[in-house]
């Protein structure tokens with residue numbers, strides 16, 4: 001079935017009263033005698049948690065998954081479950097700053113060696129030593145939208161016995177399925193597109209039953225599970241995921257093209273533009289190019305000057321909502337990344353990142369044009 005159909009129908013638990021939606025099972029206590037499993041919210045196996053996992057597993061072509069209280073809970077639990085003292089983790093530079101910070105600050109305390117490489121398949125593979133166990137990256141990557149060749153990366157890593165974990169938050173399960181391209185695990189900050197309305201914090205990790213089992217086991221010890229009400233809200237949100245993302249992609253290409261023409265814009269990063277260095281690759285591994293783009297303004301303009309003049313587009317952290325948002329990665333998503341690493345990714349005072357919502361493209365472009373003009377006159 002198509003993604004839009006799966007997003008609506010898969011995973012739904014039957015309502016004994018005949019309603020169309022999965023009922024909200026708020027319980028934290030379940031009988032266990034004569035039952036095949038002990039149900040408990042922190043064990044990730046309540047009906048509302050399972051309904052969401054089944055829906056996302058269908059969209060990502062996964063066998064199993066764990067629904068967590070945040071994207072970072074999903075990422076940290078997945079990585080820790082598959083890394084041991086003495087193992088090497090290779091991370092792509094430019095990933096979300098919170099993931100970067102967790103890898104830099106937390107994993108070395110467990111004896112895990114963390115190495116960084118450019119967000120490029122060859123560079124990531126070249127950084128792998130004999131003790132390399134996991135490669136972790138995003139594609140498109142945050143915030144400069146580099147695209148990594150997943151099929152190549154995964155086939156080479158697999159031949160060396162290295163697991164590949166992909167953060168698919170920017171692409172969404174509607175546009176890209178890393179497991180189908182050979183990745184071992186896929187993670188999402190469901191706080192973003194999957195939730196889609198800027199009112200939920202959630203995360204998920206999906207993969208084979210074999211690779212998910214130790215993640216669930218560790219997650220149960222660490223305790224980052226989700227309550228039933230949030231899971232039910234998330235299940236409702238996913239029903240409109242495909243249609244939201246379709247509109248967000250249409251708006252992103254329209255905004256990217258308009259910005260590319262603007263004399264005060266130095267460059268636009270969007271995989272859908274033919275000027276993007278990995279445009280052809282993105283075309284082969286993504287169904288569309290997503291709702292995320294970034295652009296650099298030319299001095300004397302600065303990102304902040306422009307951001308402060310926006311009227312319709314909200315200046316806000318986070319992304320993937322129905323409303324278009326804009327932020328300076330250097331002050332938000334990448335604030336915790338060491339300055340030299342940010343500089344090497346071109347994450348500085350000239351860079352703005354946009355997450356397009358589902359409004360009308362012309363209104364977004366008009367707002368950006370007026371903000372650039374006002375900034376110039378300031």
Ligand SMILES: Cc1ncc(COP(=O)(O)O)c(C=O)c1O
Pocket residue numbers: 070071072073096098099138142167169170188189190191201202203318333
């Ligand atoms: C690409 C990406 N991955 C992971 C995360 C972390 O997700 P959460 O904030 O839900 O913990 C974020 C948050 O901004 C993100 O942008």
